[in-house]
Amino acid sequence: MLNAVLVMLVVGGLMGLVLGVASIVFHVEIDNRIDQVISMLPGINCGGCGYAGCKGMAEALVSQDTNTVSLCKPSKMDAKIKIAEYLNSTPGPDGKVLNVKP
Incomplete structure (x- = not known):
């Protein structure tokens, strides 16, 4: 035993x-910008943008799979502008900023 x-x-x-x-x-x-973008998106998780919910859209924006926030149909224009300004001004872990359109 x-x-x-x-x-x-x-x-x-x-x-x-x-x-x-x-x-x-x-x-x-982990890129912290993804969580910030998720909180700025409407959170409906409708998939109307072509991605699997708001998290998929945020990951696509941060990884530059897409460079336009206008794919998110339920989001208002001021939120789209705010997301684009955030991603265009906040560098990621690699030190690069993105070129995202509202």
Whole structure:
């Protein structure tokens, strides 16, 4: 019985070590502009823009898959202008600003 407990402690410790190293090696830098753009979008998640909801639209804008906010039909023009101004003035983790049209 003592052997089984020791084996489980060693296996658990090794797995914890492997997971800790993996979390450092496979760390992904997250662009905070996506969350900010999601909060500026209407939040209807209608998919009218051609993306899977407002999160998909925000990710497409930040990753430059699209460069126009006008794809979002339910969003008002002042919100579109605000999103474009934010993305055109706020640099990402790589230090680059985007060229987005309202």
